[in-house]
Structures are given as C-alpha cells and as structure tokens.
Amino acid sequence: MxxxxxxxxxxxxxxxxxxxxxxxxxxxxxxxxxxxxxxxxxxxxxxxxxxxxxxxxxxxxxxxxxxxxxxxxxxxxxxxxxxxxxxxxxxxxxxxxxxxxxAATHRRYQYRISKIKNPFLMNQVYVLRADLDLEKMNQAAALLLQYFDFESFSKIHTSVNNFRCSISQAEWSVEDDLLIFSIQSNRFLRGMVRALVGTLLEVGKGKRTVADFEEVIKSRDRKKAGAQAPAEGLFLVEVGYPAELIPTS
Missing domain, CATH: 3.30.70.580 (Pseudouridine synthase I, catalytic domain, N-terminal subdomain)
Incomplete structure (x- = not known):
C-alpha cells in the first residue's frame, strides 16, 4: 500500500x-x-x-x-x-x-524578516535593520505573475528540463513585527525563492529599480540577479493537493 x-x-x-x-x-x-x-x-x-x-x-x-x-x-x-x-x-x-x-498542485513559501534581534526567533528570521521601500518591492514582486521562465533565479548547473514556473502569488506584507514575503507556485527551482528575495531586497534598498528587476527576469541570467537571502528566514508553509486526496481529519 x-x-x-x-x-x-x-x-x-x-x-x-x-x-x-x-x-x-x-x-x-x-x-x-x-x-x-x-x-x-x-x-x-x-x-x-x-x-x-x-x-x-x-x-x-x-x-x-x-x-x-x-x-x-x-x-x-x-x-x-x-x-x-x-x-x-x-x-x-x-x-x-x-x-x-x-501530485502536488502548488507549494507556498514565506520568507520572514525582522528589524530587531529576537532571541526567541533565532535561526527562524533574517535580521535586517535596513529601511526598505515596501511599495517598490511589491511592484517588483507583482511582475513575477506576468512571467513563466525564472532561469535568472535558479542555481546554475541544476538538472531540470525547463525553468518554467506558474506563480500565482508574490507579495510582501507586515505581520506584527515581521516583514513577510509570500510566494506560491506550481513548482520552484533550486534556490529560487532565496534569490528572488535577495534581488527584491535590493529594490527595497534603492539599489535597483522596478524596471531593473523586470530586466533581470527577462535576461534569464543568474549572474544578473542578486545574492541569495540567508536560509534561516525561509519556510515551506504549504503543499497543496486535490481535495479528494487529503482526508479532512
């Protein structure tokens, strides 16, 4: 069985x-x-x-x-x-x-950032004290829903047939004292979410424009994207399946 x-x-x-x-x-x-x-x-x-x-x-x-x-x-x-x-x-x-x-229909990840050091969240958030432009970061994140090829954010030398992903959610929000990036897709490439976060943070810091971010997507070149954000802030929060597959209790 x-x-x-x-x-x-x-x-x-x-x-x-x-x-x-x-x-x-x-x-x-x-x-x-x-x-x-x-x-x-x-x-x-x-x-x-x-x-x-x-x-x-x-x-x-x-x-x-x-x-x-x-x-x-x-x-x-x-x-x-x-x-x-x-x-x-x-x-x-x-x-x-x-x-x-x-059989999974989607995966959803969250990346969690705190501006303050919290011993109770050690190794579970990325502590970043920089001032970020949340509006610009969300403008850039929204572009991800318009594209399907994300080779720019994949680890190189990875054995996949293609770099296509169907992203259905990508947004930044503030919850309590945390800045959270939520992203949902049918699949993710190796290192993709952390590379996306690292590049979006550069937009938030003013090091890249929203237009620059779109050009990174179009380039399909990992060298054009930013560095990966640290691992400790990343959570796989949901794996979705057809309703008939998963028991309700």
Whole structure:
C-alpha cells in the first residue's frame, strides 16, 4: 500500500530534506526511525526539497509498506523516537500511483524578516535593520505573475528540463513585527525563492529599480540577479493537493 506522511521541521540542524552521504537530512532521520519501528527498511519520497537551514511548517512524503493497522499509534511512536525539531502530524493511505511530488498542485513559501534581534526567533528570521521601500518591492514582486521562465533565479548547473514556473502569488506584507514575503507556485527551482528575495531586497534598498528587476527576469541570467537571502528566514508553509486526496481529519 502507499501512504502519505505529513510532517514539519525546524531546518537549522539539517542539510535540507534530502538524505546525503556526508551530512544529515530530515529524510534520513525519519527513514531510520520508521524502519526500526516497522522492522522493515523503507524509503520516503518528499513533495519538496528544502535546502540547508530551511524550515517546513508543512511537508509531505510518500512511502510504500504493507497495510498499517493503526496509523495514529505509528505517528505516536515515530514522534517518540525522532528529535524534537522534527514532528509528524499524520499518516494516511493514498491510491497506489500517487506521488507526493508530482501530485502536488502548488507549494507556498514565506520568507520572514525582522528589524530587531529576537532571541526567541533565532535561526527562524533574517535580521535586517535596513529601511526598505515596501511599495517598490511589491511592484517588483507583482511582475513575477506576468512571467513563466525564472532561469535568472535558479542555481546554475541544476538538472531540470525547463525553468518554467506558474506563480500565482508574490507579495510582501507586515505581520506584527515581521516583514513577510509570500510566494506560491506550481513548482520552484533550486534556490529560487532565496534569490528572488535577495534581488527584491535590493529594490527595497534603492539599489535597483522596478524596471531593473523586470530586466533581470527577462535576461534569464543568474549572474544578473542578486545574492541569495540567508536560509534561516525561509519556510515551506504549504503543499497543496486535490481535495479528494487529503482526508479532512
């Protein structure tokens, strides 16, 4: 049978979601715990890959296993074994051919910035004291909905068939003491959100105009965009699926 697992994690201690040979990924932590509990090796396939230090308020993965009689008990046992900075919310069955990556309809990220140092938000926000022109940043962000090729904001030497993304939301807002950039798309390229944020911040600081930002998009040249914003401010906040796939409770 095929199952989805829904989870969240603070990414500070991990080299991203993906398991790797020489560093610790969230995927490895979960696979090792679940294999011990279920007494059988298994492999997770994640809905999204997050980079080193990036957080996830909602992440999904799928795995194949024999019928699990009590998924709530399994969730309880997994949470008792994995570190406190990773948490499993639920496990549920899905049709056999459902892939957590390809079945997703959208992903939504937030990038969070604070003007003040807050020890309770350490490694969860980017502390930036600069004065920013929020109106100009939103004018530039709105341009993203008009384009589909975002090669300018992708890491180079990445193995993808194309650089096309359909962005349906891109906006800056102020919530309590945080400046938040929210962006939603059907897919994201490697390093895309952090590169976008870094370039939009240059618009906010007056180092680029809105027209300059549009030219960066059109150039399809990563060297024309700004530096990546630090990882600690980035959160994967939502992975969307067709309603019939996800149980309501």
């Amino acid at each position: 095929r199952y989805f697992i829904e989870l969240s994690y603070k990414g500070t201690a991990y080299n991203g979601w993906q398991k790797q040979n020489n560093s610790l990924g969230v995927q490895q932590v979960l696979e090792e715990a679940m294999s011990k509990i279920l007494r059988k090796p298994l492999e997770l396939t994640g809905s999204s890959r997050t980079d080193t230090g990036v957080h996830a308020e909602q992440q999904f993965a799928h795995f194949d296993f024999d019928e699990i009689q009590d998924t709530e008990k399994l969730v309880y046992n997994i949470n008792g074994m994995i570190p406190r900075d990773v948490a499993v919310q639920r496990i549920f069955s899905v049709p056999e051919d459902t892939n957590s990556r390809f």
